[in-house]
Amino acid sequence: MKTFEDAEKSPFFRKGDIFLYLVLVLVIVGLFCFGFATKEEGELENLLVYRDDTLVFSYSFAEDKYNAYEEVKVEETKEGYLVTIYTEGEYNLFCIEKRGYVKMLDADCSVHRDCVAMWAITDRSGVIICTPHHLKLCASDEILDPSIG
Numbered sequence: 001m002k003t004f005e006d007a008e009k010s011p012f013f014r015k016g017d018i019f020l021y022l023v024l025v026l027v028i029v030g031l032f033c034f035g036f037a038t039k040e041e042g043e044l045e046n047l048l049v050y051r052d053d054t055l056v057f058s059y060s061f062a063e064d065k066y067n068a069y070e071e072v073k074v075e076e077t078k079e080g081y082l083v084t085i086y087t088e089g090e091y092n093l094f095c096i097e098k099r100g101y102v103k104m105l106d107a108d109c110s111v112h113r114d115c116v117a118m119w120a121i122t123d124r125s126g127v128i129i130c131t132p133h134h135l136k137l138c139a140s141d142e143i144l145d146p147s148i149g
Helices: 004-009 015-037
Strands: 046-051 054-060 065-068 072-076 080-087 090-097 101-107 127-130 135-140
Touching: 046 080, 054 080, 065 072, 065 080, 101 127, 101 135
Parallel strands: none
Antiparallel strands: 046 054, 046 135, 054 065, 072 080, 080 090, 090 101, 127 135
């Protein structure tokens, strides 16, 4: 068993410790770089909106065509569409711009309205989530038809 004096005389880091820390830093940097290298970016092709894992709205940027399935109100504007999704008397309002941009504009989900503060969807990796209303807006490569299956 080492005494306090022995521990005090030994170096703070041993060669093995420095090697271990260096390997750990390299692994962390490698994983960080791998995460950015495999991030799925690209032009926004389709938007899918789910409530409780049920598709309620879809939009194709290539075809400029949408499908609204439940309590959804769509208004056309010069730049795109204003879409309001109603959930048991409450709502979420978001805009779709034809140039490939989706942003939550308003909601009455909570005091903080976190979904309104989320970043806009501009590429295939984008997502907006409204937890109180169980709503998820996400980019997709495919348009899904809920009538199939």
